[in-house]
Amino acid sequence: MKIIHMSDLHLSADGALVWKEDCRRRFLTAIRQIKMMRDIDAIIVSGDVSNDGSLDSYYFADRIFAELNIPTYWCAGNHDNLNVMFTTFRPKFCYLSNQALIGGWRLYLVNSVAKDNDKPNSNRSKGIVTMNIRNELDGQLSKNPEPSIIVLHHPPLEIGGWQDNKILKERETFRELLCHHKNVKLVLSGHAHTFSVKKNENILYSTASSTGFAFSTELPKYEIKQGQEGFS
Ligand SMILES: [Fe+2]
Numbered sequence: 001m002k003i004i005h006m007s008d009l010h011l012s013a014d015g016a017l018v019w020k021e022d023c024r025r026r027f028l029t030a031i032r033q034i035k036m037m038r039d040i041d042a043i044i045v046s047g048d049v050s051n052d053g054s055l056d057s058y059y060f061a062d063r064i065f066a067e068l069n070i071p072t073y074w075c076a077g078n079h080d081n082l083n084v085m086f087t088t089f090r091p092k093f094c095y096l097s098n099q100a101l102i103g104g105w106r107l108y109l110v111n112s113v114a115k116d117n118d119k120p121n122s123n124r125s126k127g128i129v130t131m132n133i134r135n136e137l138d139g140q141l142s143k144n145p146e147p148s149i150i151v152l153h154h155p156p157l158e159i160g161g162w163q164d165n166k167i168l169k170e171r172e173t174f175r176e177l178l179c180h181h182k183n184v185k186l187v188l189s190g191h192a193h194t195f196s197v198k199k200n201e202n203i204l205y206s207t208a209s210s211t212g213f214a215f216s217t218e219l220p221k222y223e224i225k226q227g228q229e230g231f232s
Helices: 023-035 055-068 082-088 131-143 162-166 171-179
Strands: 003-006 042-046 072-075 099-102 105-109 148-151 184-189 196-200 203-207
Touching: 023 055, 042 148, 042 184, 055 082, 072 105, 105 131, 131 171, 171 184, 171 203
Parallel strands: 003 042, 042 072, 105 148, 148 184, 184 203
Antiparallel strands: 099 105, 196 203
8 A cells, every 4th residue: 555644734825935935836846746656545644734724725735635636634733723624624625534444454533733722713832632532542443453544743752853842742641542552553643844754662653744844853943954845
């Protein structure tokens, strides 16, 4: 099976630059590259589809992904507006469901986005998977025997750079849950805007870079690493 893992598209309604980077143009470049690839079974986008949470940005992404005609699954990131994304937006092509089956593998799309209590219109940068969501996932992983891929925006394993201050809270608890299920093989995340891959307790953890702008574990916080943007 061949999967493309994309993350952190950071699209805006009017194509406005984000951190002086043209995320819309770079997203379209990624799409052109994917058009040249063969036999892709699915595309997984691990959050931050939008930078401004606008309805237009979601419709734009949905319309562009439809051109590829490859099943495409999204989860939310901290820059996404969960209300717009899951309530107002009606995707014509992409899937926003919690679960899917692809080629005998079960995909779980887990929400790790937490509201910022001080700023009602935005989300916290750090992520959390609530106890309710953890319990639901635990039950589903026990019930469904297929090999499984877990997708969530915030990495549940350290990647070794400044980004580790911004990843999933209570991540040891989350990883412990995954370890109890031998069917969990792969965990895909974004948020760090850096490619990484690590094995922990027989589970492969990978973060995709951002299609819009990349960071590096080697560079100071929020310094952009040109040329490292892309997808896995
Ligand atoms: Fe992001």
